[in-house]
Structure formats: C-alpha cells, structure tokens
Amino acid sequence: MRLTAFFATIAAIVSVNAIAVPRDVWVPRIISPDSTTVWTMGQTVNVTWDNSNPPAVITKGSAVALNKADIPIPKYNQPGGFLAEDFDLLTGFVEVTVPTDLESADDYSITLFGDSGNRSPMFTITN
Template structure:
C-alpha cells in the first residue's frame, strides 16, 4: 500500500514536470541583423583595419537565437549567387549581438562590387562598397 502511494506520487510528480516544461516552450528565432557599415559610400584600403557594424537594436533574447556565434566574409560580384571561390573569411567566433567587429582589409583587386556577408543563423548581405589599393 505504501509502495503504491509512493509510485503514484512519483508518477504524478514526473508527469507534472513534463506538463510544466511543455507549457513553456523555448522560442528559437532566426536572427539576421542588417549590416550598417561598410555602406555604399565606404572605401577600404588594402591592409588597413576597419569596423564592420550591424544593427542589433531589434535582437531577440540571446537564449532564443539559434546560432549566436557569427562570422564575416567578404564577397565579390554584387549578387547573392556567390560560391566558395568568391568569399574570403574576415572574422569569426564573435557574438552575433556584439554589433561590431574589427577586420583587416585583405589583399584583393580594387573594385566597387564588394559586400560584407554576416553569418549567424543565415547570411545577411551588406551594401556594395569599394576596395582600393
């Protein structure tokens, strides 16, 4: 009789816990903050350091972001149909909520069709900008 009551109590407690957990599901969000800098008026010079900046004012709570670690690549060509041959990694391992990260402009040919791609949950292209020697 005591064992039956104890078993019922344990079962009730476990089931209540599961009911409570499922009543408050964790909401996961794909977060793609817009890149602010560099913008269309920006000119980078090869070898110099610059800040890549993105807007985090509308960020969901950190625990809700599916991928909190960001990385930044430099894309060339002016459209989002890039492949791995047109990308150069500039930074990685930073918090997507930091809002800025310093990078060094790599040695690339001068052109006005470069863009920053910010990855966390997904790739977010910035505006086209210019790189000069």
C-alpha cells in the same frame, strides 16, 4: 521482433528531435560597410550592424564573409578564411583586416552570418 523494437526506438528519437524549439530569425541591418564605403587593402576596419531587438537565443555561430559581384569569394567564405568568425553578435561590430590579395573594385559586399546571413550593399575596396 528486435528489429521492430530497434526501428521503433529510432522513430521515437527522430520524432522527439523533429519537435523543434521555435527559433527566432534575426537579420540585423548592416550599417557599415554601405554603398559609400571605401576600404583600403591591409587596413583594419569595423563591420557594424544594428544590434537592437536580438532574439533571446542566437542559434548559430558568427562570421563575416567577403563577396565580389554578389558571388562569395571561396577563400573568404569558409571557416578559417572568413574576415572574422566566432565573435559576439550582440556587440554590434567586429574589427576585420581588409585582405591584400584582391583587385581594386567597387562591387564588393560582406555577408554577416549569425541566425541569418544578410548581405551589405556593394562598396569599394582599393589598393
């Protein structure tokens, strides 16, 4: 009998948590970098996005990750390694320092994480 009560309690908790509060998905358009952008290693640059029409509640933390050839660079796609993290998405920009351990190439992109991850167009990073 106690086991049945235990499972009934667990089922009630799970069902209450399953009634999710509707979440808005906000995918702000990345303004910079764009396909004409050239970043220089070691330089401090702004990542900017359109911060109009945000949802009432932003449900996830924020981060800017770096990708090469549309593949996440592991070192720059994890907590503590992001180009930036835990900033206010409502500001519409965040300053980042371009890593110095990259190869010069024209197939980099960033991913802006918040309510939804969205990727910039490919751009150039040079030494």
